[in-house]
Amino acid sequence: MRWLRMVVTVIVAMAAAALGPAAEAHAVPGGYGDFGFVGGYNDHCHVHMRNGNWYYNPNFYGVRVALFTDVIFADGDFCIIGKSQLRVGLHSENIILFDENYNQKWSMGSSSYVDLHTSYSFFQGFDGNFVQYSANNKVLGATNTCCQTDDGVTRLLAIQSDGNVVIYDHYELSNTYDVIWQTHTAH
Numbered sequence: 001m002r003w004l005r006m007v008v009t010v011i012v013a014m015a016a017a018a019l020g021p022a023a024e025a026h027a028v029p030g031g032y033g034d035f036g037f038v039g040g041y042n043d044h045c046h047v048h049m050r051n052g053n054w055y056y057n058p059n060f061y062g063v064r065v066a067l068f069t070d071v072i073f074a075d076g077d078f079c080i081i082g083k084s085q086l087r088v089g090l091h092s093e094n095i096i097l098f099d100e101n102y103n104q105k106w107s108m109g110s111s112s113y114v115d116l117h118t119s120y121s122f123f124q125g126f127d128g129n130f131v132q133y134s135a136n137n138k139v140l141g142a143t144n145t146c147c148q149t150d151d152g153v154t155r156l157l158a159i160q161s162d163g164n165v166v167i168y169d170h171y172e173l174s175n176t177y178d179v180i181w182q183t184h185t186a187h
Helices: 002-018
Strands: 024-027 032-035 044-050 053-060 063-068 071-073 078-081 084-088 095-098 104-108 120-124 129-133 139-142 153-160 165-171 176-182
Touching: 044 063, 063 078, 078 153, 084 153, 104 139
Parallel strands: none
Antiparallel strands: 024 053, 032 044, 044 071, 044 078, 053 063, 063 153, 071 120, 078 084, 084 095, 095 104, 120 129, 129 139, 153 165, 165 176
């Protein structure tokens, strides 16, 4: 057990170093579970992790950000970072991005409650796609960012304090990021 704790600590330290000195990295070595965090600005999330990592960075290209490698948003889950409020189950079981005044700015999938009952959204770290699924695993919506396969590249879901949700490719060797997809809701 002691060696496992050391391995997780080393992985977290390496991930924090890759994201810069201001990043707080947290590894979830396996299974599903809930977590929450406060980043100093009332930023906090409550989501289900699936064998992935999450990072909080208070100065990522000038914005505060929560970054995820593998995450599931189920009924009642949320992540609030500055002006961004990504929620599931507030008005329906769809995943919806609200601004700081609870105005809907973006949503994924169908708006039909019948289709979305007991649905979930999954940022799939294994292929980099963010997908809304029904209870019977029917795809209801997706970012269509599937199938990043390059070695040395990690796809990340970012919930940013400027009101935008972004999917980045992180190039580990150069420690650079490319925007692959975004909601275009920064304000």
